Amino acid sequence: SYDLTQPPSVSVSPGQTATITCTGDKLGEKSASWYQQKPGQSPVLVIYQDYKRPSEIPERFSGSNSGNTATLTISGTQPMDEADYYCHAWDSSSLYIFGTGTKVNVL
Amino acid sequence: QVQLQESGPGLVKPSGTLTLRCAVSGGSISSSNWWTWVRQPPGKGLEWIGEIYDSGTTNYKPSLKSRVTMSVDKLKNQFSLKLKSVTAADTAVYYCARLFWSGQISWFDLWGQGALVTVSS
Numbered sequence: 001s002y003d004l005t006q007p008p009s010v011s012v013s014p015g016q017t018a019t020i021t022c023t024g025d026k027l028g029e030k031s032a033s034w035y036q037q038k039p040g041q042s043p044v045l046v047i048y049q050d051y052k053r054p055s056e057i058p059e060r061f062s063g064s065n066s067g068n069t070a071t072l073t074i075s076g077t078q079p080m081d082e083a084d085y086y087c088h089a090w091d092s093s094s095l096y097i098f099g100t101g102t103k104v105n106v107l
Numbered sequence: 108q109v110q111l112q113e114s115g116p117g118l119v120k121p122s123g124t125l126t127l128r129c130a131v132s133g134g135s136i137s138s139s140n141w142w143t144w145v146r147q148p149p150g151k152g153l154e155w156i157g158e159i160y161d162s163g164t165t166n167y168k169p170s171l172k173s174r175v176t177m178s179v180d181k182l183k184n185q186f187s188l189k190l191k192s193v194t195a196a197d198t199a200v201y202y203c204a205r206l207f208w209s210g211q212i213s214w215f216d217l218w219g220q221g222a223l224v225t226v227s228s
Contacts, residue, residue: 030211031211031213031214033213035153042202042218042221043153043202043215044218045214045215045216048214048216049212049214090208090211090212090213094169095155095168096143096155096168096206096213097155098145098152098153098155100152101152101153
């Protein structure tokens with residue numbers, strides 16, 4: 001089976017940059033997407049196709065994907081960005097996989 | 108604006124069948140999209156369960172395949188999930204979601220609010 005691994009938590013000060021990684025075998029050869037989930041709410045798509053951003057998502061969210069790692073970057077992190085973040089990719093054997101999830105703490 | 112809404116019993120007995128429906132409003136279920144179910148056990152991560160196209164074509168997570176059935180009702184503009192032989196491990200919030208998929212590129216661009224299903228006697 002195909003697995004996507006994320007750090008359990010990332011801490012960042014307001015206004016600073018948060019970097020969340022997602023690691024999987026040859027992930028750079030696949031397409032990654034990212035989801036934000038606040039407590040008690042449904043996930044929200046923030047990045048798709050590695051780096052594209054839905055129109056309603058702030059520009060401070062950006063993504064990249066190369067080698068074995070996809071990265072979600074939040075520039076100028078705001079307290080409202082505190083949430084769980086999940087990466088996702090498609091694999092021919094496992095089909096749709098989500099990462100283990102990362103809790104972003106804005107301290 | 109397309110919206111998704113899950114509905115179904117919030118409590119299912121062990122060994123019973125979990126049944127959920129997802130109503131699509133503000134748009135047609137026959138819109139060249141895949142429709143999916145994703146679940147999230149309390150305090151845990153997201154798990155994809157399966158997908159269905161408006162033609163009725165389905166794909167399921169291999170480890171759940173023997174217990175899952177998905178169907179689509181075009182007249183009611185909704186799709187459904189049945190999960191049989193449930194155990195406490197199936198307790199989760201179940202989300203329906205719209206999926207874009209094209210040649211290994213995929214993303215879930217629209218989610219329902221989620222339905223908590225507890226498996227307990």
